[in-house]
Amino acid sequence: MLTADQIAAMVNARIHGNPGTTISAVSSFDDAGPNDLTFAVDHSFFSRLDETNAGIILVPNEAPAVAGITLLYSDNPKLAFFKVVAHLMPAEPLAAFIHPSAVIADDCTIGDGTCIEAHVSIGKGCTVGSHVHIMANTVIGKQCRINDACRISPNVTLADKTRIGRQSIVHPNCVIGSDGFGFVQDGHAHAKLVHTGYVHIGDCCEIGAGNTIDRGTLGITRIGNGVKTDNQVHIAHNVKIGDNTLVVAQVGIAGSTTIGTDVIIAGKAGISGHLNIGDRAIIGPYAGVSGNVRPDDIVSGIPHMPHKIWLKVARIIPRLPNLRKRLLSLEKRLKKLESSRTEQS
């Protein structure tokens, strides 16, 4: 149970309406009832703030005031909303615990307050920090380092030598540190390269469910601090990804490509190997990137091109049959003109 007043204090918001209005839960704009807090960020909601049954609405400072509705004005209403969610539904505190079925090599170091669930395997020479949560059926190879306050979800495989920074989350069924797709022709066969590198994941990262991140062939595959990847992302050997970059679902990044900081790669995009993607670049969905992208550039399409051009191209592609028809008609008409001119002369 929170009053508008209490929420305003918690998230530094300004109240319009009744400061004593109370809520006990949260919901989306359209599903909310009188005991719910909701939020409305998009301008399209501003004309219909009276259509939600929510008790309190978190809105940006530019939202209109509406009589009879309790509004909380915030610089970042979505962030404020999820702070209230976290307050109302706090995560269960992690209890230090090692399940007896976990198989942990004798020489591993395990920090205080760490929880290791059932059927986990941890290989020789690993260091696991404090308050780490290693969930059921995860397999951790040899000589891995997992820093404080990480969560490694169920059915994850961390191959030998993987390093993960503080407060990072690895979602279920990820593979981190698998051998890259590296072969060398030996007569007719593809001879396997010994992969001696490893994967380094920074602090405060999230690695989405079902990701596969290959180890470096010789050196390191490096994921910077604050990087978030969505589900089913593939990151090949020796890729480097800069801090705070976002990688959306089903993206593939080929070997030895370097991605800058604060980049956004939209869903299903593919990036070829040995490329440089500059800081703050944005790669559109389904894009097929086969060349370098400069900092701050926005590119889309297969092949990739400036996004502004892609928007035009995307409108033209469905009209190609019409354009072809018009070209054919021009050819006929021009031929006619040409022949008539010949007749004239």
Added chain:
Amino acid sequence: MLTADQIAAMVNARIHGNPGTTISAVSSFDDAGPNDLTFAVDHSFFSRLDETNAGIILVPNEAPAVAGITLLYSDNPKLAFFKVVAHLMPAEPLAAFIHPSAVIADDCTIGDGTCIEAHVSIGKGCTVGSHVHIMANTVIGKQCRINDACRISPNVTLADKTRIGRQSIVHPNCVIGSDGFGFVQDGHAHAKLVHTGYVHIGDCCEIGAGNTIDRGTLGITRIGNGVKTDNQVHIAHNVKIGDNTLVVAQVGIAGSTTIGTDVIIAGKAGISGHLNIGDRAIIGPYAGVSGNVRPDDIVSGIPHMPHKIWLKVARIIPRLPNLRKRLLSLEKRLKKLESSRTEQS
């Protein structure tokens, strides 16, 4: 061992040829021998029914009769064929059994006739129905509900609060209920949204191997009854999928999109977030859908367009170099005409 007569009775077929012909196994048209049943649905087979060595052929009613060959005429010969397969190779009956290595929270309810294999983990507050098969090394979070006669394959992760209807199958290494890709900008960093929703899967669904289905951020990610997904499908937070929809391999569906009933989404297609795909729509392979699709529409291509137009566009794209050449030639010829006209005047 089954006679043509017995099969005819079993699948409600009409016999042409010898009712006493026996088969003991099944095979494909080209591989079958005299003791095999096969089927021929496609019209291209009708002219070569004498080319298979199969003892009996299941055919549609419009197939021709061929002297000396035992044919079974059926309204749905493929369905009939697989009914015989199921009869000849019945699934081993499920024996009620809980492997001693399974770790099941004390307060879970497990129904009659349910089998829980080795190294399974089941969290607090779960309800598992009757005749459910939970296969080895699967991890089930807290407060999940799995209804009667489901099969949950090995190495699956079901996150907290996941609900699965009756007679559904989850194929190996799926992740259901992972946190969505939801962040909000907090200064320079991407702050994580607390995901409090869950995934609801209906009755008689199949979820393909290696799928990832995210929980709702606040509400529900809902998969309707009879939905079948192929392998490596990604379904983001708060997506709704209507009954009997088919989703082929490597499709990605972004957050909060609503898909109707009886939709078909072909392999590798991508659907952006917050869209509506109408009932019975068909989305072609590799399509990049970035806008709503009306009921019964068939769309293809990147960007998506009516399938009929895409068929034309797909023929024109490889001819673009030729069309460009012709355009350049037109420009030259027109320039020549224009200048000759200037000379004339």
Added chain:
Amino acid sequence: MLTADQIAAMVNARIHGNPGTTISAVSSFDDAGPNDLTFAVDHSFFSRLDETNAGIILVPNEAPAVAGITLLYSDNPKLAFFKVVAHLMPAEPLAAFIHPSAVIADDCTIGDGTCIEAHVSIGKGCTVGSHVHIMANTVIGKQCRINDACRISPNVTLADKTRIGRQSIVHPNCVIGSDGFGFVQDGHAHAKLVHTGYVHIGDCCEIGAGNTIDRGTLGITRIGNGVKTDNQVHIAHNVKIGDNTLVVAQVGIAGSTTIGTDVIIAGKAGISGHLNIGDRAIIGPYAGVSGNVRPDDIVSGIPHMPHKIWLKVARIIPRLPNLRKRLLSLEKRLKKLESSRTEQS
């Protein structure tokens, strides 16, 4: 510690410079120090062989000699380099061992020198060869056959009847032998086909992390000898792949398609069902292949087309807005000419 002399003998190379130069490790061209061996294959390195600090450089026979630098000339310097890597960092020998937590059916046959790690499950009637490494938390169904010297990584699921040849590697979290996406319309519902086939993987294969390979519906899904697949590849029911074919990350191959030997399928390509891809064909990245491809053909694009044409098409697509503009201009100018001609006559 190896001298240039010793390496030359090991990999059959010719020495330029000091045969007594020693190295103790390996590194990439730009990161190497004086105790490292490196290699330089690409011609772009030849003009800057003096820029690496490596003690010894493996180069192809056509590389120039540089005074004061120890070079080893080899027919295949990359292969030679990785032979030295394998010598310096030998894989730990596999110790015969079965972890007590592994659950193995009584009637399985397990060969000599085989290692089965923690939390593995192996079903009835399996045969596992000698010197096989089955890593933690992998689940193997009934009646599987795994031949000598294979490595099955953690969290893999092998469904019933899967067969794997000698010396093959299955990377983490793969699913092999899952039911295909096979249904038949039964009134309004999609009735499941009983899948009675299986997957056969040849000798010396590598199956990348997170692959899903479906069993044959009736017959076999067959992966030839020496085939290598990258991560997140999907191979549907009854696909056949010929020897030594390479399949790059996130490729999808639909049901019943036959791929030849020595084919290369680049990342994210999709191949429709029931097609034939000829020997030695090359499929470009992101290609959408919806028709047969002849032996030795190189194809790219959506729809797929000869790669040479795709290279031209890819240059034209971003210029479509310009071409359209020029077409419109032509139309206006032609109209003007036509009307002036009408006036003349």
